[in-house]
Amino acid sequence: MSSYSPLPSSGYLYGDSVLNFASTDSNLIIGKLASQMPTVSQPEIAAWTEQIEVLKSSIVADANAADQIYFEFKIPRLGRRIDNVLIRNDILYVIEFKTGESEFSKHAMDQVWDYALDLVNFHSTSEHASILPVLIATGGSPQDIRVYGTQHGDAVARPVRGSKSQILDVIAAAEQHFSGSRASLENWESGRYSPTPTIVEAAKALYAGHGVEEISRSDSGAVNLRLTASAVSEIIHRSQREKQKAIVFVTGVPGAGKTLVGLDVATKHSNGSSREHSVFLSGNGPLVSVLTEALARDRVDRAKSRGEKVMKGEARSAIKAFIQLVHHFRDACLVDKAPPVDHVALFDEAQRAWNRKKTSEFMRSKKNQPQFDQSEPQFLISCMDRHKDWAVVVCLIGEGQEINDGEGGVSEWTTAVREYFPNWQVYLSPVVIEDVDDERLKVDIHALADRTHVVESLHLSTSMRSFRAENLSNFVRCVLELEVEEARAHLSSLKIRYPIVVTRDLSKAKSWVKEQARGSERFGMVVSSKAQRLRPISIDVRPKIEPIHWFLHPQEDVRSSNFLEDAATEFVVQGLELDWACVVWDGDMRISDDKWSYHEFKGTKWQRVKLDQRQRYQKNAYRVLLTRARQGMVLVIPEGDPADPSRNPNYYDGIYRLFQKIGVTEI
Numbered sequence: 001m002s003s004y005s006p007l008p009s010s011g012y013l014y015g016d017s018v019l020n021f022a023s024t025d026s027n028l029i030i031g032k033l034a035s036q037m038p039t040v041s042q043p044e045i046a047a048w049t050e051q052i053e054v055l056k057s058s059i060v061a062d063a064n065a066a067d068q069i070y071f072e073f074k075i076p077r078l079g080r081r082i083d084n085v086l087i088r089n090d091i092l093y094v095i096e097f098k099t100g101e102s103e104f105s106k107h108a109m110d111q112v113w114d115y116a117l118d119l120v121n122f123h124s125t126s127e128h129a130s131i132l133p134v135l136i137a138t139g140g141s142p143q144d145i146r147v148y149g150t151q152h153g154d155a156v157a158r159p160v161r162g163s164k165s166q167i168l169d170v171i172a173a174a175e176q177h178f179s180g181s182r183a184s185l186e187n188w189e190s191g192r193y194s195p196t197p198t199i200v201e202a203a204k205a206l207y208a209g210h211g212v213e214e215i216s217r218s219d220s221g222a223v224n225l226r227l228t229a230s231a232v233s234e235i236i237h238r239s240q241r242e243k244q245k246a247i248v249f250v251t252g253v254p255g256a257g258k259t260l261v262g263l264d265v266a267t268k269h270s271n272g273s274s275r276e277h278s279v280f281l282s283g284n285g286p287l288v289s290v291l292t293e294a295l296a297r298d299r300v301d302r303a304k305s306r307g308e309k310v311m312k313g314e315a316r317s318a319i320k321a322f323i324q325l326v327h328h329f330r331d332a333c334l335v336d337k338a339p340p341v342d343h344v345a346l347f348d349e350a351q352r353a354w355n356r357k358k359t360s361e362f363m364r365s366k367k368n369q370p371q372f373d374q375s376e377p378q379f380l381i382s383c384m385d386r387h388k389d390w391a392v393v394v395c396l397i398g399e400g401q402e403i404n405d406g407e408g409g410v411s412e413w414t415t416a417v418r419e420y421f422p423n424w425q426v427y428l429s430p431v432v433i434e435d436v437d438d439e440r441l442k443v444d445i446h447a448l449a450d451r452t453h454v455v456e457s458l459h460l461s462t463s464m465r466s467f468r469a470e471n472l473s474n475f476v477r478c479v480l481e482l483e484v485e486e487a488r489a490h491l492s493s494l495k496i497r498y499p500i501v502v503t504r505d506l507s508k509a510k511s512w513v514k515e516q517a518r519g520s521e522r523f524g525m526v527v528s529s530k531a532q533r534l535r536p537i538s539i540d541v542r543p544k545i546e547p548i549h550w551f552l553h554p555q556e557d558v559r560s561s562n563f564l565e566d567a568a569t570e571f572v573v574q575g576l577e578l579d580w581a582c583v584v585w586d587g588d589m590r591i592s593d594d595k596w597s598y599h600e601f602k603g604t605k606w607q608r609v610k611l612d613q614r615q616r617y618q619k620n621a622y623r624v625l626l627t628r629a630r631q632g633m634v635l636v637i638p639e640g641d642p643a644d645p646s647r648n649p650n651y652y653d654g655i656y657r658l659f660q661k662i663g664v665t666e667i
Contacts, residue, residue: 125191252460469498524561531586591654
């Protein structure tokens, strides 16, 4: 019913025993609900009034002292609130009311299912609870009430729908379905909420004014995330206070939350009048377009829930003030020689910034800048150096994410600072120093020693993309390094909560991901951009995919990832996430003589890729594809075709045997 707004630390607006709820005047309950909201609309009051009336006329019957009822339970990860949570006989009911409505839309069913899944995944005392999502359309006719379970290893049943007169029928059906042993919910209210949002969910919550600590887990791995965000903020404050200029390197494993740290800083200082005004920059076009569209839609929806009207174009313009394509920022600085409005610039995947050769060639041919002779990092730092007092550049550095020619790596930034910006301070994580295999970077670090500050918390060591499998990145690394025994060891721990399966049949793979997904969980098919010989199984990487459609449109839209028609490449999915992934392998990266062999399809046949750098790009492409899924994935290794030399079964059989040796289950 309601959009998200700040709530007290309890996590709900009203909560009490069912017996006390039954004896409390309805106007007092509404008053308590309204008193904790910044503004309350008449439709919200009307909805609360009807909910209270319906619940008092139903759940009070046969209530016992342990029964509890909660109104407006907040779900920060989703930026929403659950209408009601009812605890009765150790069954947790997640209830969503659609007041005055007669239809039970799929969207509404998915919404209440999402709430239940959020609790079981991220609320500590709900992890083993018996949970039933319930959709009540108060204007709807009575429904056939049946409760069905799922095969996901938890006790979240499929959502049921009913009219306002059927809540007791729902309870009776749930009691029968969950007739076995149930986890005690006696101390449910004391549970910690420790979410792991997708980057889109996180961006929405951060843009709505919530800090990274509110939407991230609270375990030891995620503590590092909050420490990193705090460390970056402290460097910004120090630089402003001491009138210094600084470059900060934040490192992390794939999915550790580097982008989240950057967005946290940018959203905290997105007011143009702030002296610490920040801009989040990325060369990743799909990421920027998806985040911009998602935030614009969310801003429009929030305004609508308050009875206001905001045009989507207006919303997009506001968002572009703090999240931009790095190339747009660069072009604006080419035209306007004044200091940018931003004192802080955060560069996502900064290791992918262009080197001098690629930047100069692009500027000469595309921007009519024949004399341009700088790397992208050098020029971008020079733009921030225009400030007379202070400035901070934050470089968010990923590991194994370079997937394109001309991407310079960390040394492009350090060399620029060493050669052209003698007054800039350098803050970096110990990983930058300890993990050096770049000779130029070694030289830079030595030369910059007198103005370098090593900060332990600037490294994010734990992947948070998959809340079910923190060591997924280690498993993928072992696969790509052909370390079979190590990969097998990681797989054994992954199997507990993160299923990985393999098949040679694409139709089986599509069926598998559809069966796994619940509520509005996102799934999709991903392939390497070099996968040119998958057309016989109806996968063509040549047509351009619109990322906004693929990631944000509903599953019934043929352009949506969930429709499983269009396969996205590493260039589309890098930096973004799916809940479930179907990863389809082609002959561009195959096993030959017990090592990886890299190929590119030209004309009518595969040609071997010999350059080390291009081989690294292809391996990193598969690293990106294999780390997109938050909850599980299916690997598709085609059979090939003996009659087609470009699809020789030998190209695929070695990959399939690799996953067999590792112990991946076949479907």
